[in-house]
Amino acid sequence: MNPGLPESGTAPAPQDPRLLATIDLLRLSKAGDDRARDELLGRYLPRLRRWASGRLPMYARSLLDTSDLVQDTLLRVLQGLDRIEERGPGGFQAYVRQAVLNRIRDEVRWAARRPGPDEVPESLADATPSPLENAIGADVLERYERGIAGLSAEDRELLLLRIELDFDYAEIATMTGRPSRDAARMAVQRALAKLAEAMGHGT
Amino acid sequence: MEPDRDAVERLLASVADGIPVDWEAAERQARPEERARLEALRAIAGVADFSRGLQRGAGDASFPERWGSLLLLERLGAGARADVFRAWDPALRREVALKLLRPGAGGDGEALLAEGRAAAAIRHPHVVTVYGIERHDGRVGLTMELLRGATLEQEVLAGGPLDFATAARLGSELASALGAVHGAGLLHRDLKPANVVRDSEGRFVLADFGLGLRAEEARTAPAASGTPMYMAPEVLAGGPATHRSDVHSLGLVLWFALAGGHPYDVATLPALVAAAARGPSPALRERRPDTPPGLAAAVARATAVDPKERFAGAPEAGIALAEAARRIASRRRRLARTPVLVLATVVIAVTAWAGLRAWRAARHGGSPAPATPPAAATAAGAYGVEASFVRHDAGGRELRLATGDRVRPGDRLSLEVRATRPVWVYVLDEDEHGERFLLFPQPSFDAHNPLAADSSFLLPGTIGGKPNAWTVTSAGGREHFLVVASPGPVAELEADLGRLPAPRAGAPIAYATVGRASTERLRGVGGLAELPEAPAVASPDTGVFAHFRALAGRETGVHGIWVRQVVLENPR
Numbered sequence: 001m002n003p004g005l006p007e008s009g010t011a012p013a014p015q016d017p018r019l020l021a022t023i024d025l026l027r028l029s030k031a032g033d034d035r036a037r038d039e040l041l042g043r044y045l046p047r048l049r050r051w052a053s054g055r056l057p058m059y060a061r062s063l064l065d066t067s068d069l070v071q072d073t074l075l076r077v078l079q080g081l082d083r084i085e086e087r088g089p090g091g092f093q094a095y096v097r098q099a100v101l102n103r104i105r106d107e108v109r110w111a112a113r114r115p116g117p118d119e120v121p122e123s124l125a126d127a128t129p130s131p132l133e134n135a136i137g138a139d140v141l142e143r144y145e146r147g148i149a150g151l152s153a154e155d156r157e158l159l160l161l162r163i164e165l166d167f168d169y170a171e172i173a174t175m176t177g178r179p180s181r182d183a184a185r186m187a188v189q190r191a192l193a194k195l196a197e198a199m200g201h202g203t
Numbered sequence: 204m205e206p207d208r209d210a211v212e213r214l215l216a217s218v219a220d221g222i223p224v225d226w227e228a229a230e231r232q233a234r235p236e237e238r239a240r241l242e243a244l245r246a247i248a249g250v251a252d253f254s255r256g257l258q259r260g261a262g263d264a265s266f267p268e269r270w271g272s273l274l275l276l277e278r279l280g281a282g283a284r285a286d287v288f289r290a291w292d293p294a295l296r297r298e299v300a301l302k303l304l305r306p307g308a309g310g311d312g313e314a315l316l317a318e319g320r321a322a323a324a325i326r327h328p329h330v331v332t333v334y335g336i337e338r339h340d341g342r343v344g345l346t347m348e349l350l351r352g353a354t355l356e357q358e359v360l361a362g363g364p365l366d367f368a369t370a371a372r373l374g375s376e377l378a379s380a381l382g383a384v385h386g387a388g389l390l391h392r393d394l395k396p397a398n399v400v401r402d403s404e405g406r407f408v409l410a411d412f413g414l415g416l417r418a419e420e421a422r423t424a425p426a427a428s429g430t431p432m433y434m435a436p437e438v439l440a441g442g443p444a445t446h447r448s449d450v451h452s453l454g455l456v457l458w459f460a461l462a463g464g465h466p467y468d469v470a471t472l473p474a475l476v477a478a479a480a481r482g483p484s485p486a487l488r489e490r491r492p493d494t495p496p497g498l499a500a501a502v503a504r505a506t507a508v509d510p511k512e513r514f515a516g517a518p519e520a521g522i523a524l525a526e527a528a529r530r531i532a533s534r535r536r537r538l539a540r541t542p543v544l545v546l547a548t549v550v551i552a553v554t555a556w557a558g559l560r561a562w563r564a565a566r567h568g569g570s571p572a573p574a575t576p577p578a579a580a581t582a583a584g585a586y587g588v589e590a591s592f593v594r595h596d597a598g599g600r601e602l603r604l605a606t607g608d609r610v611r612p613g614d615r616l617s618l619e620v621r622a623t624r625p626v627w628v629y630v631l632d633e634d635e636h637g638e639r640f641l642l643f644p645q646p647s648f649d650a651h652n653p654l655a656a657d658s659s660f661l662l663p664g665t666i667g668g669k670p671n672a673w674t675v676t677s678a679g680g681r682e683h684f685l686v687v688a689s690p691g692p693v694a695e696l697e698a699d700l701g702r703l704p705a706p707r708a709g710a711p712i713a714y715a716t717v718g719r720a721s722t723e724r725l726r727g728v729g730g731l732a733e734l735p736e737a738p739a740v741a742s743p744d745t746g747v748f749a750h751f752r753a754l755a756g757r758e759t760g761v762h763g764i765w766v767r768q769v770v771l772e773n774p775r
Contacts, residue, residue: 144247189216192247
């Protein structure tokens with residue numbers, strides 16, 4: 001057994017927040033548990049910031065430093081937890097991901113309109129690819145996003161954690177309340193198969 | 204049919220686990236119904252690779268977010284002294300490769316800067332373009348063209364040894380690249396399959412300057428700091444690197460590409476030093492017996508243990524390898540024959556050597572060149588010739604081809620020809636190396652010269668009673684054909700034909716190489732004068748195409764040798 005993993009998806013309290021599933025942390029945070037809220041921030045913020053850096057066009061990357069849109073978005077989501085919990089497993093990650101993507105779009109447009117020496121025309125701003133688009137191509141990214149959007153929240157969470165945020169299987173097992181690393185791995189592979197199927201049909 | 208579930212599961216697991224996948228091989232093996240899903244998985248793997256680079260790079264001291272003005276996106280590789288990143292240059296709005304030396308990686312910073320500047324002066328199609336070298340935050344970095352493609356090491360390990368033509372081209376291109384590096388006053392010192400990239404256009408590119416070192420400093424530099432498996436024996440023994448030691452590495456890279464492995468099966472460095480002192484064993488032709496002799500000899504000479512027995516430098520190696528490539532290409536005829544079930548009946552264009560002479564005279568503003576009468580050009584009076592290439596498609600239809608039309612590998616071609624008097628017809632093909640071959644006549648063909656008057660012939664015609672056609676077997680830019688008709692045999696071409704071995708039943712057709720004497724003779728009558736794509740003419744009436752038009756459909760006006768060049772586009 002991996003000592004870092006919970007024996008089951010339901011974590012007994014009191015317990016080290018680092019060993020709790022995300023859904024349990026959300027419940028505790030909603031009840032006012034600051035440790036749970038800090039754990040959620042610590043768990044997601046660094047990786048989401050790096051994730052966002054791949055989604056921001058180069059000229060807008062300074063937004064991550066100047067206004068830290070990811071931290072701001074994450075805090076706002078945590079303050080409005082009532083809306084999220086009811087979405088069930090995976091709802092939190094999907095909600096945060098979409099909220100950050102929306103915020104990125106807003107901020108990029110704002111940055112494009114902002115006068116200054118680094119001003120980028122709005123038309124160019126819209127057409128300027130993010131590093132991720134540069135890496136895989138805008139068409140491929142669009143297909144991927146469409147495929148992701150069509151999955152269940154649970155599958156979306158698994159793929160976000162593994163494919164986009166690069167959590168290892170042990171961490172994913174903890175965060176999604178699965179009994180073992182292998183169970184998390186199998187779940188990720190199943191979600192991946194569904195995504196490939198959805199994208200394959202979309203071509 | 205059920206898809207191979209194990210293969211699909213393995214791919215899913217690899218993508219999920221972040222294990223690199225050979226997508227080209229997977230696509231080759233995939234069933235058609237699996238392709239869309241495979242393509243989707245590849246796209247997902249792209250997202251995963253990119254994200255992993257972002258996530259793992261951050262917070263890692265060896266993967267800074269920025270270096271100078273560059274934004275680092277992904278680590279492409281890591282060596283003993285440096286990391287290579289994919290980076291974004293916001294000023295120029297392009298992705299670049301950044302080779303960033305690790306702090307404390309050794310080496311004199313100023314020497315490296317000087318070396319980088321020398322490398323940046325190299326402009327060569329087979330050497331990665333170095334944009335510049337700078338120092339930021341105490342770290343020296345080299346910005347280079349970002350190459351997209353597999354390394355030679357990846358390609359050979361995944362797909363096996365290269366075919367001979369590709370290997371010879373690899374050798375020729377790398378020798379040329381190495382010559383450029385040496386010409387800039389540098390030594391490479393770390394030439395290896397992992398440092399050679401085959402880009403999306405198929406070009407082999409020397410992708411890294413490795414431990415490049417200025418040649419004049421090599422005598423005092425510490426030896427043996429490259430990749431041991433590709434080092435020359437004298438360098439392994441502690442001697443200095445030289446042009447000839449780089450040539451030895453080139454030879455070992457070729458050995459690897461041709462044999463699919465390294466010549467020394469050793470596990471330790473002392474064992475490698477001892478083995479290298481004896482030279483590659485087994486010899487390349489023991490590992491791959493059908494290696495063409497010229498190519499095997501070039502590799503053997505490049506990898507000679509004694510530096511004095513090697514090529515003196517990269518240019519000499521390049522000449523030998525280019526010659527090997529040329530010979531291989533000559534053997535692999537771009538036109539082969541395969542059975543054809545249909546016959547064509549259509550025809551076109553006509554010109555006359557007399558007309559060409561008149562055109563050349565008009566173009567050069569002088570009187571007709573005093574061309575030596577060709578050996579066969581007996582004054583036989585006027586006659587008419589019609590000739591046209593036709594393509595047979597899969598549906599049994601024939602399509603008439605004219606200069607500029609496109610052909611593709613697999614296309615089957617015939618020449619329809621008809622003359623108003625008995626003629627000797629010769630069909631020549633020029634390959635990409637400028638070598639010319641006689642496609643017709645052939646001893647094994649049923650049709651023989653002279654072709655009877657007033658009858659349509661489809662060449663190559665039948666072989667043993669079975670209809671045949673020439674088949675385009677590879678893509679190569681352009682197919683140059685020359686059709687020659689003459690009232691009598693053209694002595695030079697007949698001599699070329701006479702050098703062919705006697706045909707044997709079941710043996711492949713050997714096409715005669717057309718010698719310089721023959722082509723010079725034809726040049727004398729204007730036959731090999733390059734026909735311009737859009738002829739530069741003094742007036743529409745004096746252009747060569749005007750002559751074609753004037754002669755087409757007319758049964759008179761053709762004297763002596765008749766020549767028609769047809770250029771078909773055959774893009775890669």
